[in-house]
Amino acid sequence: MTSPRSESQPRPDLAPDPSLGHAEMEALQRDIAGAAVFEDEFGFDPEPLTNPLAASAATATTDTDSAADSPNASQPTVVGVDQSFLTNEAGDQDRALSAVVAMRGGEVVERVHAVTDLKTPYIPGLLSFREGGAILAALESLTVEPDLFLFDGSGRIHFRQAGIATHIGVVRDVPSIGVAKSLLCGRLQGDTDNLSAGTRVAIEADDSVDAPAGTLLGYAVQTRQYDSPNRYINPLYVSPGHRVGPETAADLVLGLAGSYKLPEPVRLADQYASEAKREFLD
DNA sequence: GCGACAG
């Protein structure tokens, strides 16, 4: 009996270990990339998330809630994750605060956060080793079962195809998507200036990426845009984390975007990260 | 040596 990828399991053994040397971290990332699935391989129905109209229609049809179940019980639980940092009395960032916001049917169903000591400086390409510990700790206290993770950072758009979204997604074996505000690597296949809302531009692997040149890594996605000239909003750089293909990742980010540029789960996690930080005033 | 770099 062969074991399809749909039977893959969580890989706590591949968790980001900040005590590793750079070469070892990079080797671990290659293992992560090898274990990652960059195509649709999830068990929930993306329709209510991808199609805003269908979602609101479903919410409006919740008049027959005679049962003791919540209106959106059948909808996927999408979890947004973002970090903020706490400063020492000396003035140094010594702790990371990971904020997690779980949503279902457009409503926040749970919020949890965790704080851990920082053990590694920020190094482009090794972000998951700096923030991964706090993220995994926060996810440990989450009681709802996540169907999808949305991270603030890259997934496959990474030198070794193992950005933070891919790393955490593989360790937990939960479908995940990377949502970055700037491009780490790869080559845009078109102009991204003043894109219309709802449009996307492909991002392919170049020489800096450990993948065949031309490999589709993700998309520059324009969730929001100003109506007229002068100023314009930059796109988001969306890429597969784990078990989600590039096309679907872009569709989901567009569908989960509300009135703001960032998809709602991530925007609220960002907000919560700042809010929780204030209460940690030493 | 040159260039480039998520949060």
Place this chain on the structure above:
DNA sequence: ATCTTGTCGC
């Protein structure tokens, strides 16, 4: 990530 009010434009 973080330091942060006002300000330009619709």
